[in-house]
Amino acid sequence: MSVADVLSVMPLILTGVGALLVLLLGPFLQRGLVYCLAVAAGTAAGVWGALYPASYTPAIPGISFSPLARYLVPIFCIAGVLTLLYSHGYNDRHRIEGEEYPATVLFGLFAMCVLPCATNLLTLFLALESIAFAFYILVAIDLNRAESGEAGLKYLLFGAVAAAFTAFGISLIFAGSGSLELSAALDFRNRAIMSAGWGMILIGIAFKLSLVPGHLWTPDVYQGAPAPVAGFLSTGSKVAAAAFLLLLLGVAAPARELHVPLFALSLLSMVLGNLAALRQNNIKRMLAYSSIAHMGYLTLALLTGTRDGYAAVLLYGAIYTAMNLAAFGAIAALSGDEERARMEEYSGVGYSAPFRAGVLALAMIALAGIPPTAGFMGKFFIFYSAVKGGEIALAIIGIISAAISAYFYLRVVVHLYMRPAETTPPQPASPAESAALFLSAAAIVVIGVFPNALLHYLGTVLR
Amino acid sequence: MKLYLAIMLLLPLAGGLTSALAGRLLPRRLLEFLICATVWGGFVCAALAAASYTAPLTVNLAPWITAFDLGAPLSLYLDPLSLSLAVMVTFVCGLIHIYSVFYMAEEGDYPRFFALLNLFVFAMLTLLLAENLPLLYLGWEGVGFCSYLLIGFWYQDKANADAGRKAFITTRIGDTALVIGIAWLFQLFGTFSMVQLNGMAFLIPGGVVTAIGVLFLIGAMGKSAQVPLQVWLPDAMAGPTPVSAMIHAATMVTAGVYLLARMFPFFGGSAVVTSAIAVTGGITAFYGASCAVAQRDLKRVLAFSTISQIGYMMLGVGAGAITAATFHLLVHAFFKALLFLGAGCVITAMHHEQDIFKMGGLRRSLPVTFWCFLAGSACLAGIPLTGGFFSKDSIIGALWLKGVPLYQALYVLALITALLTSFYSFRLVYLVFGGETNAHIHGSRELKVMELVLVPLALLGLCGGVLDLPGYLGGGFLGHFFANLAGGKAAEAPQATEIVLQAIAGALALAGLAAAHVAFSGKARAKRIAEADNPSALTSFLFHAWHFDDLYRLLFIRPYAALSGFLWQRMDEGVIDDSLDRLAQGVGATGTWFGRWTAGRISLYIVSFAAGGAAILGYLAWVTLS
Amino acid sequence: MISHHLLTLLVFLPSLGALLILAVRKSDALARLVALGFAVAELVLSGYFFTLDTVHTLYPAPAGFFQYENVHWIDFFGIRYTLGMDGISLLMVALTAFITVIGVGVSWQGIKERVPLHFALLLLMESGILGVFLALDLFLFYLFWEVMLIPMFFLIGIWGHGRRIYSAVKFFLYTFLGSLLMLVAIITIFLMHGAQSGTYSFALVDLIGTKVPYDVGLWLFAAFLLAFAIKFPLFPLHTWLPDAHTDAPTAGSVILASLLLKTGAYGLVRFGYPLFPDAARAFTPLIYAAAVFGISYGAWIAFAQKDMKRLVAYSSVSHMGFVALGIAAWSPIALSGAILQMVNHGVTTGALFALVGMLDERTHSREIDTYGGVWGKVPALSFFFLLFCMASAGLPGLNNFVGEFLVLIGTFKVAPLPAGFAFLGMVLTLVYTVRLVQEILFGKERKPLVMHDLSLREGGILAVLAVGAVYLGVSPSPLLELVKGPVALLVGVK
């Protein structure tokens, strides 16, 4: 293990050590300082990840800082850092104390950073489950709200079942190919066992990506979890799950027998997610259903099995991260002692808190896929790759459901700007929140208008 | 020449715009002077143009609509037809403008009135002088628009505004046919120039000529108040009397006749079209006369007589006697303007009472009006040697000379109508001016001036015959002037025939006079007045103008309004929009139903998940193992 | 340098103004002034393009375009930032700049709340619409196409009346749903062209040459047509319009009617027909039917309306039918007429909405029943009301006549039957127009309304529009000359 190896896995070290440090030093430091430390670790990991050249040679067994990792690690780090920035003020107001929160976030971030670096199934699975573990804790961390614990229980039980499926799938792949290398997943000599393994993995991932019918936990967990956690969960964890599949697939298309299951998952998720969100009056549940639908789009791109499709998945991951972080961040920043849950509670907020509401509105417009936001660019890429990959029927269904989805996103905007205020205006936002919101909003706009550089980089990410 | 024509058009336009935009800022006298001056200026231009006229010519003023091979420039065409009508229009309108100044002396909203009056003259001259059909249509609609607003000038009374609306919409129905005709012509020939089109009819099948001719005829029906589009004209009398005189008697309503005369070379070759025109004219002439017999409102009598007289002009066109039709048009303009203006004097004097059964004895209190009105009635009735006699007779004669059964039948109809015309003309005179006065007369300085305007018109009406004397009296000016027009040269009849025909017509006119005398002079007059309140069934039928209004209300207006509401509330909001709303509701409800799956119970979640997994695995097993 | 990017300046100048207004937000008066300043500057700039008679471009421009910009943007998909201006675009741009000034003018006093935001949205709207009229890259076009929905959504939703939120959402969803399928079609033709030629490009000039199999072309054109027909709006896809128009604030209605509807027609002319000529021909009977039916249907329903604004809204359905008819005929005269009619309808209907807005500001009622005898109270306002009603009814000498006449004549030449039915619309148009005039201006006062006549600002707005209406009616030739070249290129005649 040379210095170069150490340097190449520096993001992992930074986040991992950061998590430990936060946990150890937490009792002795001021609360703000703890968050600062966590943010610093996350930022450093992200910057390092973005700047350090990627290579395929494993730094340590099972880990290599691949181009995919170089693309995803900064995204995860941004998600983690923004989450921390949102959380500070939020946790203050909601009396979520203790250093275990930033430590767990950093731990989750660490696991996320490991995932794209994985070179074998074992690391991959462990990373995936570690992420889940972090979120089991984070979701249930708000002891003042009964929903938080309830959501944690549901997530944990459901997650454990799903993890069992994934693990069984991996074990079958191992049984079929005799190897735990990533390439083993594409070794179809033993077709029956391999398909069964892939089917199991698919089901497990359907849970992670909240694809129908593994989606049922999503609304409950989003609602129950603290808003920043829900934001982190909906972005980091989902992108990681998508990356899990991409790592297994490389640049190869999914086996042809998987086409129908993937098709069904995508179709059901897009339609059900968008429709169920239509009249949802709880904003976080609405975002949960929207999440389901968006993961349906993602699956649509994946389904095509083309480089374009995979690139679209990766781009969409980044864009979706920006959009959802902006949305949940705004929700967190607008919350007082309690979160604004119902839509009505956002009435008139557009004028009492113009910046935060503006970011929320922007996020909604982006989620609806309206240009010139990144959401449009992402959807465009997805539907482009779908049409190019021959999935025209599904693309049309998806696009119609996306059009319908504009309704519930706009409902939020309607409440923000077009209805008289019903609740007390929110407190002023902290600088950290403002900065984080500004960052995510800027990302939405910049990726929406100038996606070229990112797109070109994506071309090099896929092996 | 170009200058004359341009100024002739621009003066009234400028006057109208000035009055519309700055009328309130100018002193009233100045404005009044201005609007009269513009029209008289137009007359001077027309006269100068007539003086220097040598041969038909086209004048290009400016481009208007130009797109690819479509060209509709602002170009004017001067030929005997347009020239003579332009002179007449400017002259009659000039007189009526002067009359209006005094008639409307007490009106507060005078700038609007004068603006519309002047704009009307502009539009009418455009209509007459237009070289191409779109420009003609501009004038055509322009006069319709002015007429609409002038009928409803006293807009606060709903009836007036309704009358204006009725006129506008009814004529628009005809106009639409006209535009379709124009479009068709352009499709066939690629030009709008009437001069060019008139020489090209032979290029296309007769059936098409007929169809286009019928479309133009429908257009003319609307504007010239011919059956079945005549319903608007009687109501149009709601407007101020000078308006009725100028627009709804002398000028605008004859536009249809003008159009058909102008395009006659085009469809003159189609017997169907000419017959259709003639039949329309014949029926209308009879219809108008029959209704006029039973009217009680002074202006409505005149309105129906206008309908009837224009029917005669149509008959003339239908018989191919363009000269005769134009002759009658000109003379009619004089005497009908005269009658309306006389009626205006009467109405002013009678404090806006228009019921002829409530009038009487005015021959003493309004002697000038009486004599002029009498002259006008004589012309209308066609009493021998008046202008009306010669002009009407030349049309009736032309019918007979066609020598075709259809036209001979129309000849008989025209004679009956002539008898009726004479009867109702003098009925009117007897009722209004006969008997003894029973009302206080409102005399004023304005009334004196108004009466003065009647005199030149009366003279022109009486002596109008010299414009085109019959052959045995040395032939006429118009006949020569129009000789080069297609259809301008009327069939020359032997003088003996002509004299006989005129004798018959003259005798009938005198018979009508005699009948009116018997029925309405002296004691009989009082008896008729007493009877008037319980009219017979026939009188009532005629009084209600054959119930055309009721029929149309039943057939068109009510269903239109009902269907309009139906389309809006049942179709648009009920079916189309509601189905969308329902669809949206349905989609939303489906969503809520989907949402119910997330019931909050983890056991259900896991069962669903396991079921999904089983389905996928089952499918995979089925695919890989089969 | 800047002279090569005039089009960019043209498109984004209003956005700049909007950002400025939002950034300052100091006082309402300042916001108004800045908005007016930018709108007028934009109008001047668009006027400047009329003076450019020669091809003046840094980039090789396709035939007919005298201003052109073509810059790298998203190479990954072959998307370029391509703006181009020909006679048709110029006309639409000028209309947009003109109507935006009017829009700023009519909302000068009517908008009392959140003034800076309102004016910023108006300017953003202008940017979006200008982008639609200038974009020659299909992706860019689509982008602007959607962008312009957002400001309108806010305008209706925030400052609207009645069921404003319902209307705003309906407007948005309806148009959004329609346009997304167009996106699929755009992607499809892009991929087909790429497969055929090897170069992937969204540029219109490239895509026009694509060989599209007939049956695929039908589907693709249908997707385009759906998007455009909703904007148009063609029967039976028009039901968003009465709601949106009625509930929008005055400036919103003006811009919606005058500009937004035109984007549909423009899209069909610029993209729909040229990209899929064969499919378009196959769909022509359908468009004829929708157009002709819409003309009569809209007019007929307008007659029954109780709300002035709704009446004018339905009249738009009717009038835009003529535009659709002219496009469907796809003959030089009809197409010129349709393009001219877009401008005409923009001026006339914009003016009518402005007038209705002015009446509404005075009496707070749009119910026709509350009015009556208005002429006696506010003669100047009534004068303009009558003028624009008559223009709308197609009185010759005013603007609408020229467009409708050209459309009808041109259509009659190639398709007598649809044109013949469309002629009947002329009568129906008059029926409802005259009814409106009658009930509002004439008759006796039905309710005691206190009204003051036009202010200088209102008079100025209406006078400018009136000059436009008369000018277009009397001297349309220069504008027809302007569109002649592009139309000839589109239709394929010399």
Next chain:
Amino acid sequence: MSIPLEHVIILASLLFAMGLGCTVAWRSNVIMMLIGIEIMLNAVMLVFVGASARWGVADGQLFALLIMALTSAEVSLALAMVVYLHRRKKTVNTDVFDSMKG
């Protein structure tokens, strides 16, 4: 190797299905659910160990060991949560915790 891998997989599948059945059948009892999950993971480990033996590599055994660690962590987390929730509602019936739905 005396037992073919197929047999191991079939056995493990049965085990997995039974575990799943356990989680599903006792529906709401959280303890039974955890036991079921445990059985499912045991099935996974069985396959790993079997496959390791079949292919002659130790990777599978390693994986199995780590799954053991994973399960213990999971169960401890779950039980902690159960205790926490039990304090609130005095029950281990998960379906009682359904305050969020729709």
